[in-house]
Amino acid sequence: MRTLMTSLALAILAGGVVSGQQQKDLEILALVDHYDFYNVREPKDRSKFMFDTETAEGCEDILKHVLLTGATSVLWRPCSGSVMRYHSDEERFPLAVTPTDKRRVHQNESAVNGFISYNTAKIDIIREMMASIAASGRVPGVHWPFEETHHMGWTFGAWNLEHPEYWGVTKTGQVWSGRTSLAYPAVSDHKMRVLEELLERGARHIFIDAWRSGSWSPRFEYVKPELERWKARYGTEPPSDSRDPVWCKFVSETQHAWFKRVKKRLEAEKIPLTLGVQLVGDPDDPCDQTLIGRGIDWRVLVDEGVLDGLVVMGIAWDAKDPFGSTEKIYHDIVARCKGKCKVYFPIQAYDFTRKSFHSYAKATELTIAEVTAKLLELTRESGADGVVLEVVDYNNYPRAVRRELRKVSPYKSIED
Amino acid sequence: MAISSSVHLASCLAVCVLACMPAVSQGADWVSCGPARQLTFGAGNDSEPVVGHDGIIAFQNDEAGRYVIKCLKPGGKPEVLVDVKDHAFQPTWTQDGRLVYVVRHPMETAAKAIESGSEDGANLWIRQLDGTQVRLTKGLWCDYTPSIAPDGKTVRFVTTRGRHKVGDGAHLASLDLSNAGGDIREYTFAAYSSFSSAASPAVSPDGRLLVWAQVDGTYGNWRLHLASTSKLTTSVSMTEGSMSALSPRWSPDGKVIAFTGFRLGDPGWGVYVMDPPAGLMRRLEVGPGNSRNPAWSADGKRIVFESNRSGLYKLYEVDVDIRPDRARGRKATRVQSRVEGTLVVGELGSAPRLRFADGDLITAEKGPVGNWLFKEPKGLDFGDGPFYVKATFTLNKVKKDPQVVVGGYYPGMMIAWQFHTNAEGKLCFTSRSPEGMYLAVNSLSPIPLGVPCQAIGIHEPDGTLRFWVEGQQPVVMHHPKAAFLGQARMLTIGGSDGTIYPLDGTVHAMEVGRGYPQGVEALPTVEELFNQEVER
Numbered sequence: 001m002r003t004l005m006t007s008l009a010l011a012i013l014a015g016g017v018v019s020g021q022q023q024k025d026l027e028i029l030a031l032v033d034h035y036d037f038y039n040v041r042e043p044k045d046r047s048k049f050m051f052d053t054e055t056a057e058g059c060e061d062i063l064k065h066v067l068l069t070g071a072t073s074v075l076w077r078p079c080s081g082s083v084m085r086y087h088s089d090e091e092r093f094p095l096a097v098t099p100t101d102k103r104r105v106h107q108n109e110s111a112v113n114g115f116i117s118y119n120t121a122k123i124d125i126i127r128e129m130m131a132s133i134a135a136s137g138r139v140p141g142v143h144w145p146f147e148e149t150h151h152m153g154w155t156f157g158a159w160n161l162e163h164p165e166y167w168g169v170t171k172t173g174q175v176w177s178g179r180t181s182l183a184y185p186a187v188s189d190h191k192m193r194v195l196e197e198l199l200e201r202g203a204r205h206i207f208i209d210a211w212r213s214g215s216w217s218p219r220f221e222y223v224k225p226e227l228e229r230w231k232a233r234y235g236t237e238p239p240s241d242s243r244d245p246v247w248c249k250f251v252s253e254t255q256h257a258w259f260k261r262v263k264k265r266l267e268a269e270k271i272p273l274t275l276g277v278q279l280v281g282d283p284d285d286p287c288d289q290t291l292i293g294r295g296i297d298w299r300v301l302v303d304e305g306v307l308d309g310l311v312v313m314g315i316a317w318d319a320k321d322p323f324g325s326t327e328k329i330y331h332d333i334v335a336r337c338k339g340k341c342k343v344y345f346p347i348q349a350y351d352f353t354r355k356s357f358h359s360y361a362k363a364t365e366l367t368i369a370e371v372t373a374k375l376l377e378l379t380r381e382s383g384a385d386g387v388v389l390e391v392v393d394y395n396n397y398p399r400a401v402r403r404e405l406r407k408v409s410p411y412k413s414i415e416d
Numbered sequence: 417m418a419i420s421s422s423v424h425l426a427s428c429l430a431v432c433v434l435a436c437m438p439a440v441s442q443g444a445d446w447v448s449c450g451p452a453r454q455l456t457f458g459a460g461n462d463s464e465p466v467v468g469h470d471g472i473i474a475f476q477n478d479e480a481g482r483y484v485i486k487c488l489k490p491g492g493k494p495e496v497l498v499d500v501k502d503h504a505f506q507p508t509w510t511q512d513g514r515l516v517y518v519v520r521h522p523m524e525t526a527a528k529a530i531e532s533g534s535e536d537g538a539n540l541w542i543r544q545l546d547g548t549q550v551r552l553t554k555g556l557w558c559d560y561t562p563s564i565a566p567d568g569k570t571v572r573f574v575t576t577r578g579r580h581k582v583g584d585g586a587h588l589a590s591l592d593l594s595n596a597g598g599d600i601r602e603y604t605f606a607a608y609s610s611f612s613s614a615a616s617p618a619v620s621p622d623g624r625l626l627v628w629a630q631v632d633g634t635y636g637n638w639r640l641h642l643a644s645t646s647k648l649t650t651s652v653s654m655t656e657g658s659m660s661a662l663s664p665r666w667s668p669d670g671k672v673i674a675f676t677g678f679r680l681g682d683p684g685w686g687v688y689v690m691d692p693p694a695g696l697m698r699r700l701e702v703g704p705g706n707s708r709n710p711a712w713s714a715d716g717k718r719i720v721f722e723s724n725r726s727g728l729y730k731l732y733e734v735d736v737d738i739r740p741d742r743a744r745g746r747k748a749t750r751v752q753s754r755v756e757g758t759l760v761v762g763e764l765g766s767a768p769r770l771r772f773a774d775g776d777l778i779t780a781e782k783g784p785v786g787n788w789l790f791k792e793p794k795g796l797d798f799g800d801g802p803f804y805v806k807a808t809f810t811l812n813k814v815k816k817d818p819q820v821v822v823g824g825y826y827p828g829m830m831i832a833w834q835f836h837t838n839a840e841g842k843l844c845f846t847s848r849s850p851e852g853m854y855l856a857v858n859s860l861s862p863i864p865l866g867v868p869c870q871a872i873g874i875h876e877p878d879g880t881l882r883f884w885v886e887g888q889q890p891v892v893m894h895h896p897k898a899a900f901l902g903q904a905r906m907l908t909i910g911g912s913d914g915t916i917y918p919l920d921g922t923v924h925a926m927e928v929g930r931g932y933p934q935g936v937e938a939l940p941t942v943e944e945l946f947n948q949e950v951e952r
Contacts, residue, residue, distance in 0.1 A: 038527070047531065054525040098576075098586075099538050099560035100483060100503055100520060103638070103662060105585040105613040105631060106558050106576045114558065114576060115526035115537065149634060162706065164660065164678040164685060172850045173680050174658040174896050176635060215634050219851055242851060 026379060026408040027386030029207070029274075029311065029344055030071035031143040034062050034125075035085075036393045038116060050394070054121040056128050063132055066392045068402050068416045070409030074133045075143035075207045077391075078126050080194040081157045082148035082214075085118035086126035088197055090190060096158035103161050130202030141205025142198050143276075143391075146191070149178040149214025159190055168220025171240050179216040182258045183225040195262060199271070206266060208259075209276035210294045211313040212390075218242045218251040218295040226254065243292050251295035256306070259296075263306045274309030274342075275301060276388075279353055281316030281329060283336040302337050309342040311388045314353045322363045323374055330382035342385040347372055347405070349389070349396040357401070369400035376408050446696055447689055450735040452703045455720065456494055461729035462486070463722045465711045468509040473711075473720055475731060476505040485517055488731070498543055506561055510593070511568040515543040516552070518560045529556060540573060542593065552596045558586065559600075565619040569593055572617040572626070577602060585613020588628060588648065603648050611893070616663050619645060621670040625945060627654070629662045629675075632894040635853070638662045639894065640675060642692065642945055649890075652939050653878055654692055657896025661688070663709050667716045671740040674710035674719055687721050691740045693946040702734050751802060753931025756795030757907065759923070770907065773929075780909065785918035787820075787911025796824060796904035796928065800877050803901075804933050805845070807835055808870040808925040811863055814841035819919045821871075822926050825906040832901055835871060836917065837863070845873035845883045848899040857893040859885040868924055872933055880939075 034053055042048040052058035066074055078084065083104075084091045097117050098106040107114050118125055126142070133140035148155040156177050160167070166180040166187050180187045198206065219242035230238045230250060239247045259273070266273050277298045278289035284299075291297045301307045312333060318325035330345060337343050348356035360371040379387055389397060389405075397405070399416055406412050456462045460479025467473050473488040474497060483505035485498035498504040503520040510516065521536035523529040529536070540552040540559050553559045555577065562573040571593055574586035577600065588603040615638075617628040626645050631638045637660040643651035655661040659679035666673055677688035677699065685706040686699045700707075705725035712719060719736050722729045760769040760777065769777045770790045780788035796803075809821050816839045823834035833847040841862030847855045863869045863885060874882040879895035909926060911918040932938050940948070 049527040049531065052525050052527040054527070058527075099518060099558045100505055102506070102561050102615045115523060115529060115556070117526075121525075165683055167678075169680060170851055172658070172897060174635075175637065175660060175678065175680050177637070177660065178634065219853075240851075 023380060023408075025072075025410045026376065026384075027072045027342075027344065028070050028405060028409050029073045029075055029386060029388040030066050030069055031075050031077070031207075031209075031389060031391040032062065032066055033077045033143075033391045033393070034059060034129075035077070035116070035118075036391065037062050037065075040394045054116060054118060054125075056123050059123075059125060059129055060132060063129065063136070065394065067136060067138070067411070068406075068414060069389055069392055069397055070402070070406035070411045070414065071138060071389070071392070072386070072409060072411070073139035073141055073205055074129075074136075075141040075205060076126065076129050076133070078142045078144060078198055078203075079118075079148055079155075080142075080144055080198065081146050081159070081191065082155045083119065083157065086197070086201065087124045088119060088194070090194055090197070091119055091158040096161075101158065101161070104156070124201065126198065126203070127201040130204075134202060134204070139205050140202055141207055142203045143207050143209055143212075144198070145209045145212040145214065147179050147214050147216060148212075149216060155214070163187075166223075168216070169222045169224075170219055171222045171238075171242060173222075176220055178214065179220055181221060181223040181226070181254075183221065183223050183229075183254050188258050188261065191258065192261065192265070195265065199269070203271075205272050205274065206262065207274040207276060207309075207311065208262075209311075209313070210290050210296045210298075211276050211278045213294060217293050218248045221251045221254075221295060226251065245286055245292065248291050248295050249297065252291060252297045252300070255294075255296045256301060256304075259301055259306050260304075272308035272342075273306070274311055274344075275307050276311040276313050276390075279314035279316045279355065280312050280333060283329075283333050299336065302340050305340060307341045309344060309385075310337060311344045311346075313346055313388070313390055314348065314355050315346060317355060317360075319359075319363045322360050323378065326375070327378050327382070330378055330384060334382045334384055343382075344386045344388045345375070345379045345382070345384050347375055347387045347389055347397075347401075349393075349401075350391075367400070368398070369404050372401045372404040373407075376404060380408070446691065446694075446741055447698050447700070447736065447738045449700045449702065449719070449737070452723070452732040452734050454726075455488060455731040455733055457730065458494075459728075461722075461724075462494075462731045463729050464506050464709055465720045465722060465731050466508050467711050467713050467718075467720055468513060469511060469714050470513065471713065472509075473731065474507040474509060474515055475722075476507065485515070498541075498549065500541075500549070503538075504541075508563050508571075510542075510564045511566075512545070514545060516562045516564065516571050516593075517541055517543070518562065540571065540591070542596070550596050552591060552593070553600060554597065559589070560586070561616045563616070563618045564593075565590070566621050566623050572619060574614045574617065574628075575600065575602065584611075585631070586615065587612075588614055588617050588626075614641075618664055618666055620666050621668060624948075625670075627664045627666070627673060629664060630894065635849075636894065636896060640664050640673070640690075641894075642942055644945060644948065650937075650939065652942055652945065653880065653894055654690065654942055655697075657879055657894070665711055667712050667738070668714060669716055672738050674712065676708040676710070687719065689736070689738060691738075693943045694741060695942070696740075700734065700736070702732065707732075751931045753929065753933075754795075755927055755929040755933075757790075757793055757926075757928045759909065759926035761924070768909065783908065783911055783913065784915045785911040787918055788909040789913060790907040790909075791905070793904050793907045795930075796901070796907065798875075798901045798930050800898065800900050801930055802874060802876050802932065802938075803833075803930050804872060804874045804928065804936070805833060805835060806870070806872045806925075806927045806933050807923060808868050809835075809919070809921055809923045810868050811837060811841070811865055811919070811921040813865065813920045814839070814862065815920065818844075818917045819921070820908065820912050820917045821910070821919055821921075821923060822928075823908045823912060824901075824904055824928070825908070825913055826901055826903070827905050829899065829901075831912065832899065832904075833873075833875060835873065837919075841865075843869075843871055843885055845871070845881055847875045847881065849879065849895065850897055850899050852899070855879060855881060855893070855895040855898065857881040857883045857891050859883065860888050860891060872936065874932060874936065876939065884936075 037051040040050040098104045130140040168179045357368045357371045465475040471490045476483045483503040486494045487497045507517040520538040535554045537556040538558040558576045575589040640654040641651040662676045664675040687710045690697045707723040710721045720733045818836040821835040826832045843859045870886040872884045879898045
């Protein structure tokens with residue numbers, strides 16, 4: 001399988017080279033949550049699954065589908081810190097699945113996902129897929145939300161469950177297992193060990209997603225070390241409103257310290273560190289969504305040279321002037337980054353924020369393929385380095401959209 | 417939005433009820449324990465201990481890379497009791513020395529198991545006295561955390577059977593032990609709650625009460641719930657939402673519950689004991705590390721638990737001296753129920769009025785989206801006590817955006833509580849946490865269009881939302897904690913206070929008040945549940 005992929009990659013690369021390029025190709029970062037493929041059924045036999053996501057074959061088939069987008073980097077979800085999708089030493093017994101660990105909540109969306117267990121699969125999925133992606137000629141990497149805190153405890157990490165002493169705390173003193181605080185050195189160390197596991201498995205691009213970080217926010221950072229640090233600095237109690245920009249800035253210092261630690265580790269191997277940020281409208285907004293919602297100030301990280309790449313997961317464009325407002329935001333963000341790091345803009349398929357290509361299409365009466373072409377053009381014109389696909393599921397980027405994406409990719413000649 | 421006078425609710429009968437206030441105090445000297453003694457040694461983690469009547473401890477061990485059930489006789493060494501080549505775990509003794517446990521059957525992959533029509537999920541088995549093992553349940557579901565009822569005839573457990581929605585966890589179930597493979601009786605919790613899951617149900621020694629652990633919502637912690645076994649649909653939280661509490665076990669005399677707990681400031685998981693009717697709770701000083709899954713000896717004088725103080729989880733025991741004293745019990749807080757505001761509708765198209773408890777009336781102002789605004793309404797300062805909202809309305813059309821039926825606004829807190837519809841046409845009842853986060857509960861199915869529909873939402877002091885929508889099962893959601901509500905700034909009917917979320921429909925009647933509406937039973941207190949049990 002891997003040999004075939006390598007041959008295919010070489011052939012495609014060659015095709016890309018000889019096609020001649022009048023414009024520089026864009027990087028296309030494809031984010032892959034392979035779990036999303038678990039319940040795709042065979043069209044002709046609905047009792048069969050198209051992708052057995054616990055197997056090497058199933059994962060390879062998913063990769064093939066993802067590569068149809070012209071992706072240049074494939075960033076696979078490791079769910080490190082959540083229910084891990086590889087054989088992690090950070091998540092040993094008690095097995096982090098229901099019901100052997102009764103603290104976990106069973107995921108019942110369908111019987112199949114209730115019994116999926118990636119961390120005990122026969123293959124080490126991250127190791128396997130990093131190798132396959134590399135063999136295909138693409139950059140293998142991970143799309144790492146620190147925690148997946150979806151719908152109660154079925155995604156909370158086993159390490160979290162074993163270490164309540166590091167849990168997040170609200171202003172009113174409620175503990176919460178959805179996130180352990182980086183204010184504790186033990187938590188920072190744990191996440192560094194996770195990083196080592198990912199690197200050892202072949203990840204060559206570390207993309208940390210501050211948007212898809214579940215439900216964590218500075219609301220849960222009223223932990224003892226942060227309270228003491230605040231008291232030492234200000235001599236007062238911290239604000240009770242966890243969205244207070246001063247509190248969020250304060251919390252960001254702790255988050256940033258960890259990012260710097262990661263940067264230092266990756267620098268030696270020249271592995272890029274990329275950050276995904278939430279909906280951006282005005283890049284100088286003092287109440288930037290990522291700052292208020294995640295306690296991370298991407299502007300500081302860019303200015304300090306901590307980031308190699310900035311992924312803007314959503315653009316707060318104006319429905320009155322969809323492309324004009326998009327163009328301005330693109331320009332402002334690129335200017336804000338001043339060449340200090342790469343910049344990637346979104347080609348969004350999912351409409352959670354009502355800013356996806358579906359919403360553009362609705363606002364402009366263009367097709368989603370036409371919208372994609374326009375967004376790619378604007379991305380190029382802005383001087384950004386590429387686009388991000390969040391996330392590539394089964395046909396959520398339809399064939400016509402994939403065709404447009406491949407036009408700006410080095411992988412133009414893939415048959416779809 | 418229009419307001420019609422076709423239906424008019426005018427129930428102003430004040431009732432006196434008891435509110436459930438799960439404030440649990442520490443107490444002083446009602447419990448003590450001796451030093452911990454290590455019971456098991458060697459490889460692998462030992463966990464989930466249970467102590468039989470003859471003193472034999474059954475537990476699970478993971479040395480083999482999977483769970484095997486072992487037993488430890490007094491003065492003896494651990495012996496393998498159940499090794500089924502799959503995971504065998506969460507053992508529980510019957511009174512006559514049989515063992516019920518869970519087997520998670522192996523599957524190549526989940527997809528292949530489904531495609532092959534497998535009925536091997538995680539199911540209950542029983543080891544008979546002669547050593548034979550009999551399967552009790554089957555199906556590609558999870559049946560787990562079993563315990564034996566004091567009658568010795570039934571096993572209580574939780575199951576994922578029949579739940580197919582995101583966020584659906586496990587619910588309570590029971591099975592007649594003599595009926596292997598037979599019908600499983602399933603129970604929902606206090607009514608039905610999506611985004612909820614249960615674990616570790618345990619029946620009190622006298623058979624009257626059931627305690628279990630339950631978690632609700634993304635931000636929720638595991639909490640202990642208590643209900644009468646004859647009425648599981650009315651449960652109360654015994655632990656506060658600010659802490660995490662799991663694995664409850666009754667003391668043999670039924671007076672005290674031991675459980676696994678963690679609350680702010682603890683060094684890790686700990687063994688807690690609770691004297692529920694007295695409202696006393698204490699973390700036992702059993703030593704360093706995580707200490708979990710307490711199990712009582714038959715005489716109630718020892719507690720066996722697992723701890724990782726040595727690196728691996730091993731079993732330990734402590735002597736305990738517990739002196740429950742119900743005379744020190746907490747006093748339930750009495751809340752005077754009262755209708756604080758009633759919508760009074762006039763001629764069609766004329767401004768409605770709001771009548772307060774003292775008889776005063778104010779007239780609504782027309783809002784920007786055809787809705788009605790009552791400014792500075794009196795009496796809606798519910799503090800941290802229970803309150804309710806009751807409305808009868810007709811929805812004409814489902815929209816992608818929310819449509820607000822009724823909403824309460826407070827200084828610094830937009831929409832502190834409301835009824836609104838969602839894109840699925842369901843009705844949602846929301847309030848706020850102390851941090852201002854939305855607490856929400858949704859009707860189970862869309863409300864009917866074009867006909868009047870009545871809904872009642874009750875906001876309990878502990879963050880629990882109870883919600884009745886006409887023609888549907890009641891829904892309950894236990895949130896960690898509720899916001900304190902001072903004097904209201906505005907009450908809106910048929911839309912928000914701004915320019916969005918108008919209701920395409922008609923509000924016929926609305927009532928809001930403190931406590932509970934007429935005809936709705938208040939939740940019993942923990943004390944009441946225990947006392948009812950004693951009286952019987």
